[in-house]
Amino acid sequence: MIVQRLRSIQNEFGFLPDKELKELAREIDVPMYRLEEVSSFFPGFRLERTDPPEVEMKVCRDLTCHLRGSAALLNEKTGLPVLAAELSERTGKSVCVEGVSCLGRCDRAPAVWVEKRPMPKHVHAWVYCNRSGKDLEEVLTALAEDRDPPAPDPDAEYQPHTNANRGYATTPPDPKKKEHDEHPPLPAAGWSLDVYGRQKWPRDYRAVKRFTDYLSKLIRPIVPPPREMGGKDLETYVQRFHPLLWELKTANLLGMGGAGAPTYQKWLDVWREQGPEKYVVCNGDESEPGTFKDREILLRMPHLVVEGVILAGLMTGGAAGYIFVRHEYHEQIHALREEIERAKEMGACGDNIFGSGRDFPVEVFESPGGYICGEQSALIEAMEDRRGQPRNRPPELTTNGLRDRPTVVNNVETLAWAPGIVLFGGDKYEMGGWRLAADPKIKFGGRRLFSVSGDVARPGVYEVAVGLTLGELFTGDKYCGGITGGPLLAVAASGPSGGLLPAKIPVDPKFDEKKRADAVAKIRERSNQDADFMEWFLRTYLPMGAKELDLLKVPLDLTFFRHLNGALRFPVEAMLGAAITVYAGKVDMLDQAVNYTEFYRNESCGKCVPCRLGSQKLVQIGQDLMKRRDSGNPVSGAEADGVKKDVKEITKTLQLTSICGLGYVAPIPLATIIAYFMDSTQKK
Ligand code: SF4
Numbered sequence: 001m002i003v004q005r006l007r008s009i010q011n012e013f014g015f016l017p018d019k020e021l022k023e024l025a026r027e028i029d030v031p032m033y034r035l036e037e038v039s040s041f042f043p044g045f046r047l048e049r050t051d052p053p054e055v056e057m058k059v060c061r062d063l064t065c066h067l068r069g070s071a072a073l074l075n076e077k078t079g080l081p082v083l084a085a086e087l088s089e090r091t092g093k094s095v096c097v098e099g100v101s102c103l104g105r106c107d108r109a110p111a112v113w114v115e116k117r118p119m120p121k122h123v124h125a126w127v128y129c130n131r132s133g134k135d136l137e138e139v140l141t142a143l144a145e146d147r148d149p150p151a152p153d154p155d156a157e158y159q160p161h162t163n164a165n166r167g168y169a170t171t172p173p174d175p176k177k178k179e180h181d182e183h184p185p186l187p188a189a190g191w192s193l194d195v196y197g198r199q200k201w202p203r204d205y206r207a208v209k210r211f212t213d214y215l216s217k218l219i220r221p222i223v224p225p226p227r228e229m230g231g232k233d234l235e236t237y238v239q240r241f242h243p244l245l246w247e248l249k250t251a252n253l254l255g256m257g258g259a260g261a262p263t264y265q266k267w268l269d270v271w272r273e274q275g276p277e278k279y280v281v282c283n284g285d286e287s288e289p290g291t292f293k294d295r296e297i298l299l300r301m302p303h304l305v306v307e308g309v310i311l312a313g314l315m316t317g318g319a320a321g322y323i324f325v326r327h328e329y330h331e332q333i334h335a336l337r338e339e340i341e342r343a344k345e346m347g348a349c350g351d352n353i354f355g356s357g358r359d360f361p362v363e364v365f366e367s368p369g370g371y372i373c374g375e376q377s378a379l380i381e382a383m384e385d386r387r388g389q390p391r392n393r394p395p396e397l398t399t400n401g402l403r404d405r406p407t408v409v410n411n412v413e414t415l416a417w418a419p420g421i422v423l424f425g426g427d428k429y430e431m432g433g434w435r436l437a438a439d440p441k442i443k444f445g446g447r448r449l450f451s452v453s454g455d456v457a458r459p460g461v462y463e464v465a466v467g468l469t470l471g472e473l474f475t476g477d478k479y480c481g482g483i484t485g486g487p488l489l490a491v492a493a494s495g496p497s498g499g500l501l502p503a504k505i506p507v508d509p510k511f512d513e514k515k516r517a518d519a520v521a522k523i524r525e526r527s528n529q530d531a532d533f534m535e536w537f538l539r540t541y542l543p544m545g546a547k548e549l550d551l552l553k554v555p556l557d558l559t560f561f562r563h564l565n566g567a568l569r570f571p572v573e574a575m576l577g578a579a580i581t582v583y584a585g586k587v588d589m590l591d592q593a594v595n596y597t598e599f600y601r602n603e604s605c606g607k608c609v610p611c612r613l614g615s616q617k618l619v620q621i622g623q624d625l626m627k628r629r630d631s632g633n634p635v636s637g638a639e640a641d642g643v644k645k646d647v648k649e650i651t652k653t654l655q656l657t658s659i660c661g662l663g664y665v666a667p668i669p670l671a672t673i674i675a676y677f678m679d680s681t682q683k684k
């Protein structure tokens with residue numbers, strides 16, 4: 001209630017006027033300090049006493065935008081701030097240009113967010129993407145002079161590169177076919193995720209209908225298994241009494257938000273908890289620099305997300321669903337709200353869903369802002385009107401989530417896969433993975449989306465068979481169409497959190513035959529399929545005596561990355577996320593890594609002392625390395641050893657003591673510089 005009310009005041013005025021806060025405190029009967037406590041935490045809120053500027057331009061300073069020159073735009077002496085100062089003086093208006101964290105438009109870097117107070121009615125903000133400095137100067141000047149700014153770049157008018165551009169287009173459903181499909185979707189992306197588009201069906205929530213039909217045929221309602229039941233008995237129980245839930249197990253659908261937790265397990269755990277107050281929360285906060293796939297799903301296929309939330313709710317016995325979306329995705333928020341209304345009209349959402357007697361309302365929760373809200377327990381804190389700081393776990397959210405009740409928290413893409421799995425079965429999804437034609441044993445399961453930005457011909461959002469290689473994604477004609485700007489230098493395979501992986505990763509010379517066999521045997525203890533693949537991979541791409549691993553040969557599979565870390569003992573843990581940024585030719589690796597480190601410092605919530613102080617210390621170390629190098633006096637010898645030791649110690653401390661993943665990954669960018677790109681500390 002508090003966060004959402006503050007968000008609407010911020011949206012209306014562009015800041016939080018004192019008068020409005022006092023009125024709100026009176027109305028909802030809370031002391032002012034409660035409002036201050038929350039509003040002072042989130043970067044998306046601006047208090048009146050900070051004097052909000054009349055014209056404000058925020059330039060994304062992160063990852064791909066940094067690669068595409070946002071630092072020059074933000075330069076205090078030569079960039080847009082100089083013009084802002086001139087305009088302030090000439091027009092008497094306060095005009096300000098500052099940096100902001102990733103805006104989720106990394107495929108069109110640099111991205112810029114502009115507001116003018118008071119904002120014209122029906123305009124949330126103007127977003128400009130991939131514009132020159134001159135264009136942005138004109139935007140600022142026009143607004144300061146009270147003229148209309150140049151037309152912005154809304155997401156709905158942009159057709160990103162997707163599989164559809166490469167001959168995989170699907171025909172959008174015919175809007176005249178069914179009365180409930182009166183809003184035809186935006187052009188399809190050519191993904192098999194888009195089950196309705198692919199089948200040319202009206203978007204009529206038939207996966208929900210399938211489940212409610214199943215319920216209506218039962219003589220007795222489905223009840224969760226007894227608490228003590230486990231192992232094979234539990235599996236048999238779910239297969240027999242909750243077969244559509246079992247499809248998620250067959251699909252082996254992993255969470256697409258980063259951690260890759262099995263979706264079946266989360267839903268099962270929540271189903272087994274006592275109801276009726278259980279919740280489903282869709283995490284649409286997508287703030288990891290380099291990630292923008294959920295932006296596309298939410299805008300072009302909101303029906304899949306709403307349907308996924310309803311399915312999760314009905315299947316786990318939930319009472320209500322929430323879709324938490326970052327506030328910078330205002331078009332997506334609008335699309336979701338319209339979609340929820342459409343679902344209600346057709347009886348798929350709200351009261352008595354498809355006549356089943358089951359109720360399940362869904363609503364959108366607009367994020368107050370801040371990267372840390374993407375951390376699932378911080379997101380829940382924000383939804384409960386507290387500062388968005390991650391919780392200590394256990395207890396887990398599946399038992400003590402929203403309002404301290406069992407809660408399923410899933411990423412947008414994870415939920416969007418659910419309708420297709422319910423309709424076509426888990427096998428069908430699993431079969432979508434990559435497999436070796438010559439040996440069907442060598443395979444992966446499932447499909448997923450990746451956001452690719454940086455030095456490729458066609459940055460965009462691509463759905464791939466899990467197990468496709470990084471090389472095929474970057475150079476394949478069906479996907480990014482080639483690396484641009486020179487030979488591949490490095491890849492950020494998990495936004496900034498995995499640091500920078502070199503095109504060729506050095507391999508420990510002690511990785512002999514015995515170590516290989518041990519590594520494969522260890523994997524086999526858990527999965528024959530994974531072990532078979534690792535055996536084949538090592539034989540094919542890392543023959544005995546090989547000194548380096550070609551990154552382009554590595555398959556896009558989270559579990560494989562984990563196994564590879566275990567087998568090859570990389571100096572820094574390699575990670576795979578949904579955001580991939582490619583660096584080619586001559587890019588200053590140290591500068592990029594310092595930029596990544598600054599991002600974590602800026603976004604640390606400050607709850608853990610080691611993260612709060614350690615992230616700042618890491619920035620200082622990185623900036624010192626740059627200053628020394630640029631002044632022609634790079635660190636070397638004992639001094640360089642000292643830097644390596646400091647980074648190692650900070651890494652160890654943060655990884656042992658941090659409450660959430662941000663502290664764990666904050667040192668990784670600099671650690672990868674030390675492990676792979678030490679030459680970038682010597683010369684540009
Ligand atoms: S690790 Fe950092 S971001 Fe995470 S809870 Fe601690 S201080 Fe906050």
Ligand code: FES
Nearest residue numbers: 060065103105106
């Ligand atoms: S919009 Fe700038 S890095 Fe994402």
